[in-house]
Amino acid sequence: MSNESLNPSSLTTNGRLVAYSDSLKAGLQHGIEFTKLFDQLTNTKDANELLAASTALFDFQMDTDYVVYPHKYDANDYYLIFMSRLLELHDDKDAVLNSREDNLKADTLFQTFPSIDDSEEFHFEKRPNQDGAFYVEQNSHQVIFSLNLREKTMYFNSDTITKLFITEWSGKSDNEAVTNAVDLFIQFGKYLVADFGFNVDFNMLDASNDKKYVLAKTDLSEQIMDKLFVATADNNLMLQNMDAVQGAFLDLGNQIIFSLYKEVAADGSGHWVITVQDPAEKYSLFEIFNQFAFLKKWFLDNLDELQIGSKMS
Amino acid sequence: MSDEENTIESQEQPNAKLKQSLSGKIAYLNALQDAVDQQDDRLTYELLDPERYHTEISSTNEAAKSGYFSLVDDVRSQIAHYLSYQLIDYLAEIYPFFYYREIAEGEFKILFGNWWDRREFGYLDVLNLEFQFDKDEYQKLSGTFQLDANNKHLNTENIAKISEENKQLETLLSNQDQRDSRKAQLRDQLADTSSNSSFWESGKVKEERQALKDELTKLTEEDQKAADARNTMKSNEDRILALSKEDTILSYEKQAIKQAFGSFESFTNHSKKLYSDYLTSLIGKEKVRADE
Numbered sequence: 001m002s003n004e005s006l007n008p009s010s011l012t013t014n015g016r017l018v019a020y021s022d023s024l025k026a027g028l029q030h031g032i033e034f035t036k037l038f039d040q041l042t043n044t045k046d047a048n049e050l051l052a053a054s055t056a057l058f059d060f061q062m063d064t065d066y067v068v069y070p071h072k073y074d075a076n077d078y079y080l081i082f083m084s085r086l087l088e089l090h091d092d093k094d095a096v097l098n099s100r101e102d103n104l105k106a107d108t109l110f111q112t113f114p115s116i117d118d119s120e121e122f123h124f125e126k127r128p129n130q131d132g133a134f135y136v137e138q139n140s141h142q143v144i145f146s147l148n149l150r151e152k153t154m155y156f157n158s159d160t161i162t163k164l165f166i167t168e169w170s171g172k173s174d175n176e177a178v179t180n181a182v183d184l185f186i187q188f189g190k191y192l193v194a195d196f197g198f199n200v201d202f203n204m205l206d207a208s209n210d211k212k213y214v215l216a217k218t219d220l221s222e223q224i225m226d227k228l229f230v231a232t233a234d235n236n237l238m239l240q241n242m243d244a245v246q247g248a249f250l251d252l253g254n255q256i257i258f259s260l261y262k263e264v265a266a267d268g269s270g271h272w273v274i275t276v277q278d279p280a281e282k283y284s285l286f287e288i289f290n291q292f293a294f295l296k297k298w299f300l301d302n303l304d305e306l307q308i309g310s311k312m313s
Numbered sequence: 314m315s316d317e318e319n320t321i322e323s324q325e326q327p328n329a330k331l332k333q334s335l336s337g338k339i340a341y342l343n344a345l346q347d348a349v350d351q352q353d354d355r356l357t358y359e360l361l362d363p364e365r366y367h368t369e370i371s372s373t374n375e376a377a378k379s380g381y382f383s384l385v386d387d388v389r390s391q392i393a394h395y396l397s398y399q400l401i402d403y404l405a406e407i408y409p410f411f412y413y414r415e416i417a418e419g420e421f422k423i424l425f426g427n428w429w430d431r432r433e434f435g436y437l438d439v440l441n442l443e444f445q446f447d448k449d450e451y452q453k454l455s456g457t458f459q460l461d462a463n464n465k466h467l468n469t470e471n472i473a474k475i476s477e478e479n480k481q482l483e484t485l486l487s488n489q490d491q492r493d494s495r496k497a498q499l500r501d502q503l504a505d506t507s508s509n510s511s512f513w514e515s516g517k518v519k520e521e522r523q524a525l526k527d528e529l530t531k532l533t534e535e536d537q538k539a540a541d542a543r544n545t546m547k548s549n550e551d552r553i554l555a556l557s558k559e560d561t562i563l564s565y566e567k568q569a570i571k572q573a574f575g576s577f578e579s580f581t582n583h584s585k586k587l588y589s590d591y592l593t594s595l596i597g598k599e600k601v602r603a604d605e
Contacts, residue, residue, distance in 0.1 A: 226555070227554060229558060230554065230561050233561040238428050239428060
């Protein structure tokens, strides 16, 4: 950290020696400030202190002109530690924080979900010109959600929910394991809302009854509904006509109602939405696809038309 | 009889007749008004078509005179609208699979079922208590019941045929690599035969060359077919979807009728005598009310 008032070139030799020492001290002091924040990040039992430490560390520049620390964590790692610690504070233990030794810097950190697949590793990544960090599956680089601790936002990515959770994971594990793993992300989002008042878009994972999953495309071909109609009949269910609006709904049993209809705004513009309603508000759109194979197949077969829009840019 | 008397009498007679017919009309309109006031739909129907009522319901109500219903010609749609309320309540019980949309006052379109893209099945004539089923749609449903005996749907065979065509196109597409390598082989052979040809062998070589060329032409034609295959397959899939959808709708209709009536015949028989069925049920209701 250079100090403008101590411009060494304008000083006497002795003055320059003093300035050097002061700069070193400032650099070391800066390191000590870092360790205080780091200790707070790793030890605190208070969620707000955890958030404050993580937010500060994410933008923290450890090195100064005079003191360079060779072993450093990536800024993204503080987000990962934050996530792990917040889950830990809430006694959620399904995600495991792992470290791999790295000679060039501090350890490399990553998360795994042993109940699904140990080979998939998750961490945060920064994107150029975008604030916050993106929680990513490392092999596929698929972004699961974006997180911004300063802005207090978390947005799930519908594309990844579809590709990773619904397509890949569903094939590998049983429905329950997938539900549990995805549930962990949902829980994390809920803690962010409850503890800090984050603005979280759960997207396809939102199980509340009034959630409208808005389709990215404004127009649907007629065949989308026809395909669903034929598929439901093959599964001994019946796609029913909606009287008040253009659309249809499906009674999936246990009072779970799946609807797809066109919502028309006051200005006459319309967009298609899916809703899922159940008395206990347990079912999100994701969970519906996880539980009902024919709906999942219909959704994936027609993904180019049915993809759900996302707040995440 | 004097002339004077005669004149008086001849004036009085048409006067009396006119009075009689006017009071008949007033009585008719009064009766109709009472019927509407008391929501006595049975009486309303009787007043609207006394002859039919007497023929089909075999009542002997002398108060209802025929010939006057043309008086209410201009309010028929209003009467139909009014009568539809109780009628549709009744129909909902007996024909639970029919839904009605009032497209103009007193005019009702019949919708079959509550499922997606349910079919329009004709009209409900409220005043005459008649279903006017759409002939084509009715015919399709009737056909479905006939096929039901063989466990088949209307479009089963058609769907199988188109699916088979798509399978063949799929094979054509997947054999592209084989065709390409065979074509390369054929072209090499053609090149060989032309470089090795000598005057004496030319007849035989010509034959060989022609065979090679023919096969090449055949493969090129298949290539062309394969190039069109994707489009053909897509339009075939669309046709299969449309046919499957129709089958699904028809099977829902069939199920609905079986559930309510047991058989198509029973449904048809009932729907033909809606007039007597409905009025009999109204009479039944009157009796129950009178007994209470």
